Structures are given as structure tokens and as C-alpha cells.
Amino acid sequence: MKPNKSVGIVGYGVYIPKYRIQNTEIARVWGNDPNLVPIREKSVPGSDEDSVTIAIEIARNALKRAGIEPKDLKAVWIGTESKPYAVKPTSTIVAEAIAATPFVNAADWEFACKAGSETVQACIAYVGSGMANYALGIGVDTAQGSPSDALEYTAAAGGAGYIIGSSKESLAVIESSVSYVTDTPDFWRRQHEHYPKHGNRFTGEPSYFKHVINCSEALMDELGTNPEDYDYAIFHQPNRKFPLEVAKILGFPKEKIMDGLISPYIGNTYAGSALLGLASVLDISKEGDRIFCTSYGSGAGSDSFSIEVTDKINDRRANAPSVKSYIERREEIDYARYARYRKKIRM
Amino acid sequence: MNVPRHWREQVRRYRLLGSKCCDCEEISFPYRLVCPKCRSRKCEDYALIGKGKILSFTDINSPPQEHKYNMPYAVALIGLVEGPIITAQITDARAEELEIGMDVEMVTRKIMEYNEDGIICYGYKFRPIVKYAHP
Numbered sequence: 232m233k234p235n236k237s238v239g240i241v242g243y244g245v246y247i248p249k250y251r252i253q254n255t256e257i258a259r260v261w262g263n264d265p266n267l268v269p270i271r272e273k274s275v276p277g278s279d280e281d282s283v284t285i286a287i288e289i290a291r292n293a294l295k296r297a298g299i300e301p302k303d304l305k306a307v308w309i310g311t312e313s314k315p316y317a318v319k320p321t322s323t324i325v326a327e328a329i330a331a332t333p334f335v336n337a338a339d340w341e342f343a344c345k346a347g348s349e350t351v352q353a354c355i356a357y358v359g360s361g362m363a364n365y366a367l368g369i370g371v372d373t374a375q376g377s378p379s380d381a382l383e384y385t386a387a388a389g390g391a392g393y394i395i396g397s398s399k400e401s402l403a404v405i406e407s408s409v410s411y412v413t414d415t416p417d418f419w420r421r422q423h424e425h426y427p428k429h430g431n432r433f434t435g436e437p438s439y440f441k442h443v444i445n446c447s448e449a450l451m452d453e454l455g456t457n458p459e460d461y462d463y464a465i466f467h468q469p470n471r472k473f474p475l476e477v478a479k480i481l482g483f484p485k486e487k488i489m490d491g492l493i494s495p496y497i498g499n500t501y502a503g504s505a506l507l508g509l510a511s512v513l514d515i516s517k518e519g520d521r522i523f524c525t526s527y528g529s530g531a532g533s534d535s536f537s538i539e540v541t542d543k544i545n546d547r548r549a550n551a552p553s554v555k556s557y558i559e560r561r562e563e564i565d566y567a568r569y570a571r572y573r574k575k576i577r578m
Numbered sequence: 579m580n581v582p583r584h585w586r587e588q589v590r591r592y593r594l595l596g597s598k599c600c601d602c603e604e605i606s607f608p609y610r611l612v613c614p615k616c617r618s619r620k621c622e623d624y625a626l627i628g629k630g631k632i633l634s635f636t637d638i639n640s641p642p643q644e645h646k647y648n649m650p651y652a653v654a655l656i657g658l659v660e661g662p663i664i665t666a667q668i669t670d671a672r673a674e675e676l677e678i679g680m681d682v683e684m685v686t687r688k689i690m691e692y693n694e695d696g697i698i699c700y701g702y703k704f705r706p707i708v709k710y711a712h713p
């Protein structure tokens with residue numbers, strides 16, 4: 232799917248909270264085998280952080296790279312499943328904080344881990360139709376797994392945002408995108424429940440792999456490309472294993488995956504996951520590099536993007552912190568402090 | 579829970595929005611209707627860039643109930659680059675990590691929540707500047 236007007240990424244920004252809990256620490260508390268944990272460590276938000284505050288940091292970093300005025304944004308769209316309010320938009324608080332209000336479209340988007348990439352696709356359409364010069368799409372989460380559940384090892388906090396504008400001003404041009412969704416009951420959370428549930432037998436084959444593979448192949452079919460045409464690929468990262476396996480099935484060699492594979496160090500940031508991986512590739516890419524990116528959200532669906540980097544990356548990259556600098560800004564905490572920060576202890 | 583009061587102040591707290599005197603250019607935070615230097619009544623909104631230095635700080639170990647989730651935390655007197663001196667909570671660092679003269683930056687964080695069903699108040703805090711280098 233291509234818009235009428237050619238568009239691209241004018242600026243991008245990321246944020247990851249500084250606290251980390253090691254998977255071996257979670258395994259120690261629940262008596263699980265520390266050798267069988269899925270990743271090394273995951274990010275944990277501080278007690279004064281939530282999806283709003285993380286999105287504000289992301290938006291400010293994206294604006295620094297784009298070099299535009301906040302008032303030029305005609306959309307502030309936030310994809311998240313960890314809204315601080317059940318009713319009251321996250322996006323209006325963020326838009327107000329970055330001074331993009333009041334003539335701006337603000338909305339929260341929902342689709343498990345795919346909520347972020349669909350805001351980016353909507354921004355492509357909003358700018359590509361000529362309705363807006365610039366639009367900001369953010370994927371952010373402070374994900375929680377039920378204590379002792381398998382998801383507790385990976386559910387993490389962080390995100391990334393993309394300001395879409397005309398391709399002439401872009402640091403990377405969006406060549407095309409495709410969406411692929413079906414009704415699949417692999418993961419859900421009902422109203423008023425604190426933690427999500429997952430359908431064990433639906434995790435993996437009929438959900439992640441089916442959607443990521445079909446969506447990715449559809450985009451490559453549309454463009455007449457194949458894995459050899461790309462320098463980097465990013466796939467949604469619920470753990471370390473899945474993106475590596477899906478890349479192998481699609482025919483992307485491991486060396487094209489590793490620069491965008493950050494889940495081993497920060498965990499699964501849900502709506503932020505694929506978008507943070509893409510940002511970590513933009514942090515090191517050069518003019519002419521082609522990047523392939525596919526998200527995945529339970530429920531279920533994928534969005535795929537084909538992106539080509541321009542020479543404008545060189546001037547803008549250094550205007551905000553890289554993914555790596557946030558990964559390296561870390562303070563390890565134990566399960567007790569983690570439980571307190573995540574309000575698992577009621578006062 | 580005073581929702582109207584928070585709503586009136588929220589934009590200034592989210593963005594660190596102060597005022598600038600149209601006559602003598604004195605910059606103030608919080609916002610002033612009357613310039614503290616020349617008493618002029620012509621003041622306009624002025625967005626501070628959110629950078630400054632720690633002039634003094636203290637460790638808070640017995641905070642009010644609504645800040646208990648954050649304890650222990652530091653409160654600092656910060657000299658902003660534009661001139662005003664403000665008092666703010668420090669986040670992402672404990673008192674033992676701070677020094678007088680340290681460069682800090684503004685960040686918008688959760689200040690307090692009114693129980694489980696009330697509003698969430700966001701506003702400025704400061705933290706040691708996130709250092710970054712690019713490959």
C-alpha cells in the first residue's frame with residue numbers, strides 16, 4: 232500500500248526506563264530453572280513513569296531529530312495497551328506536554344503489540360493524502376505479566392515514535408506497507424483485570440509465525456523484492472527466539488537481524504518493540520540502506536514496512552539519544568524493588 | 579482532589595512554562611503577572627528550555643502520603659540557565675548520586691495520583707542529564 236504523495240520518516244525518538252531486572256532474579260523468586268529463562272534482563276519503569284511520561288520523552292526526542300515546531304504536527308497518535316486511564320486519552324496529555332495543542336488530531340490506538348506500527352501506517356496515509364504536513368505516531372507500553380507467569384520474564388517498558396513527513400525532508404523514505412490481520416485468541420485482557428491471559432496453544436505457530444510470515448511475504452510480493460534486497464530486518468520481539476526463527480523461515484540471515492534485536496537486553500516493550508528495533512537500526516544505518524520491518528500484535532495481526540535510508544540521517548541522528556545509550560543507562564533492581572515500582576505491593 | 583486547580587496549572591507544569599517581562603526581559607518561573615524586577619504588568623508566556631545546575635539538595639525520607647511510592651527521593655534547588663531558581667523533585671537518581679553543581683534536565687513525570695479512581699497529576703522533575711554518544 233502506497234500513499235498518493237511519497238512520504239518518509241522526518242524524525243524518530245526513543246525512550247527506555249533505566250531500571251532492569253534480571254531473568255535469573257525472577258526465576259529465583261518463583262523457583263524456576265535459571266538456565267531456561269528467555270532473555271537476560273528486562274526494563275522496568277520507575278515509580279513515577281507510565282505510558283504518558285515515556286511517550287512525552289519519545290515525542291521530545293523525535294521533535295529534536297525532525298527539527299520542526301510541535302505546532303506543525305497535525306496528529307499525535309499513541310499505540311499502547313497500558314493506558315494510565317481506562318477512559319481519558321493518553322494522547323491529549325502528550326500533545327499538551329509537547330505544545331502541539333490545540334489544532335491537532337489526538338487519539339489512542341489499541342491492538343496489543345501492533346498498536347504502535349499501525350499509528351505509523353495511519354501517519355503515512357494522513358501525510359500521504361495531503362491532509363497533514365507532519366504526523367507523529369508512537370508505540371509505547373509499560374507491560375505487565377502476571378506474577379510467576381511466563382510473560383513476567385519479558386513484559387517490559389519503553390517505546391519509539393516516528394514523525395512522518397514528505398519524502399523530500401525524510402531521513403528514510405517509506406517505500407510501501409502492508410497489513411495482515413485475523414481473529415486469533417492468543418492473548419487478551421478483560422476490563423478491570425490487572426493482568427492479561429494467553430491461550431498457550433495459540434502462542435507461536437498460528438499467531439506470531441503465521442501473521443509475521445504472511446504479512447512480510449505479501450509486502451515483498453507487492454514490491455517484487457526478496458530478503459537479499461535488504462540490509463537489515465526487524466521483526467516483533469516477544470523474546471529472543473521468535474524473531475530469529477521467523478527471519479530464518481523468511482530467508483533473512485542472522486547478521487541482518489542482530490542490530491535490530493534488542494529484546495535480550497530490555498525485554499518485550501509490546502507496542503514499542505518492533506519500532507524500537509527499527510530505531511536501533513536507523514541509529515547505525517547509512518544512505519541507501521534498505522530496511523524491512525514487521526510488527527506483530529496478538530488478536531492478531533502484523534504491519535510490514537519497506538524503508539530506504541537517505542543522506543539526511545547523518546545530520547539528524549545525533550540530535551537525540553540512541554537506543555544503545557538508553558540500553559547502557561541501567562540500574563539493576565531486585566524482585567522486591569521491582570514489585571514495589573510495579574505496584575504489586577498494595578499500600 | 580482539586581481538579582480545576584490542577585487543570586489551570588497543568589500546562590505550565592508539563593512544559594516548564596514561565597513568563598518574560600516585555601519591558602526589562604526578566605524571566606520568571608513560576609509565571610508572574612507583575613515583573614518582580616521592574617513591576618511592569620506586561621509579561622508574556624516564556625518556555626524555559628529545562629536545563630540547569632543543582633545549587634543545593636536534600637534527601638526526603640518521610641514524605642507526605644501521596645509521595646510514598648517514590649521514597650527515598652531528593653528535592654533540589656536548581657538554577658535554571660535562564661536565571662530563575664526553582665525547587666523540584668529529582669528523579670532517576672538518589673541523593674547519594676547527586677552533587678552540587680551537577681547539570682540536570684527537566685523531565686515530565688507523574689507527580690502524584692489521587693487514589694485509584696482520581697486524576698493523575700503530571701509535572702516537571704529534574705534528573706542528571708542523559709549522556710549520549712552516537713557511533
Ligand SMILES: [Zn+2]
Nearest residue numbers: 599602613616
Ligand atoms: Zn520587568
